[in-house]
Structure formats: C-alpha cells, structure tokens
Amino acid sequence: MIIHTLSLFPELIKNALTQGVIKKAIQNKLLSLNYYDLRDFGIGKYKQVDDTIYGGGAGMVLKPEPIFQGVNKIKSDNLLDNCPVILMSPQGEILNQEKAKSLSKFKDIIVIAGRYEGVDERIVSNLVSDEISIGDYILSGGELPTAILIEVVARMIPSVIGNTESIESDSLTNKMLKYPVYTKPKIFKGIKVPEILFSGNHKKIFDWRKQKSYENTKNKRPDLI
Numbered sequence: 243m244i245i246h247t248l249s250l251f252p253e254l255i256k257n258a259l260t261q262g263v264i265k266k267a268i269q270n271k272l273l274s275l276n277y278y279d280l281r282d283f284g285i286g287k288y289k290q291v292d293d294t295i296y297g298g299g300a301g302m303v304l305k306p307e308p309i310f311q312g313v314n315k316i317k318s319d320n321l322l323d324n325c326p327v328i329l330m331s332p333q334g335e336i337l338n339q340e341k342a343k344s345l346s347k348f349k350d351i352i353v354i355a356g357r358y359e360g361v362d363e364r365i366v367s368n369l370v371s372d373e374i375s376i377g378d379y380i381l382s383g384g385e386l387p388t389a390i391l392i393e394v395v396a397r398m399i400p401s402v403i404g405n406t407e408s409i410e411s412d413s414l415t416n417k418m419l420k421y422p423v424y425t426k427p428k429i430f431k432g433i434k435v436p437e438i439l440f441s442g443n444h445k446k447i448f449d450w451r452k453q454k455s456y457e458n459t460k461n462k463r464p465d466l467i
Contacts, residue, residue, distance in 0.1 A: 247277050249385050259392060273396050276316070304361040329384075334374040353392070418456065419463055421454040421455040
C-alpha cells in the first residue's frame, strides 16, 4: 500500500512514523509513504498557501489552488486515477477500526492535512472523497491526525502485524472493548491473576474473556452497546 500525504509540515508526520510497526512495514515493503510539501505549490514569490476569510472572521484559510495542484501532482507522479482523497478535519466522520479496514484495501490513498481555520469549502465539495476526524477536539493542524490515520490503517494491511489474532482481539475491532490481560508475576502487591487463566480450559477462558469484554464495554463505553 502507498499513502501519499500533502501538508505544510511533512516532517511532523514523518517523525511520528519512524519506529515500531510502521518502520517494519516499510522495511518489509508492505507500506510506502510519500510526503508532499504544500508550500511547494504555493502562489507567487512568497509561496502563499492561505488567505483571509470572505465575509470576515478570525484566522486564515488554506487556499484552493495549492491543494488542488498538490493533489493533481500526486496523481500525476504516481499514475493515479481514482483513489480516496482524504481530508483530516474535525468536521469529518470519527475514525474507527471499520473505516481503517476499508481504507487498507486500496493500493493508494492521498491524505491532506488541514491547518489554520480550515480549508476553502471548494476543496471539500469538489476534491476530497472523505473527511475524517480523530475525535471531538481541535489541534493546530492535521499532521498528527494524519500520522494516526496512517498507523491505524497500516495495522490492517495483511502481514503488517505478525499475529493476526492480535488484531482480531483488539479493543473496538468488534465494537467491544478488550478483556483484561495479565502477565507475570502471578501475584503483585497481593493482587492475584484470575485462576481461570491458569486452568488450561480454552473454552472457559474464551467465555470468561467474552464476558469481561462485555463488562468492560458496559462500564467504560456504554455508548458502544
């Protein structure tokens, strides 16, 4: 899979993805990342990428021309015709495992990181296929959300995670939170690991985990049930 990003601060994205799962996925040629600098498509001598808001209002808005030119350059460089063009935006649908899995099936995706007070609406209505948010809060820009999207999607690519059971049992994968997990020592500060986990009875362990998963979800995220 190839993920192409367009942003004002590509190093912010790149630096967040230099270790762990992403590093291994790139080394194993399961994932490739291309970083495009929006400033390269800026207008005039000073490479302008933003401007004031029509009708008045605080802050600046990213102009349509640099983003359209940037996306067209990505498509031209990589011989892309029809692939998802995603805008990271607090107005988008909340990113979840189901969305990540659907995106992981594409050979290429393009991700635009917004900045300032947002992007010109003509970008939203005429260029992007998806607006995606990582949560109901505001950051200074879309670079870190872009890095998060890449990590979430990359984990869904076959063979990126060596043990597929790890993905299948992740919290939220089946719209439920994960069951409690324990490791050594068996007793820590007087608190014991549940005996059932030492029983060797896989059916009972499976049923216990399923019940605890439900209880975790009910207590911590009842909105999921």
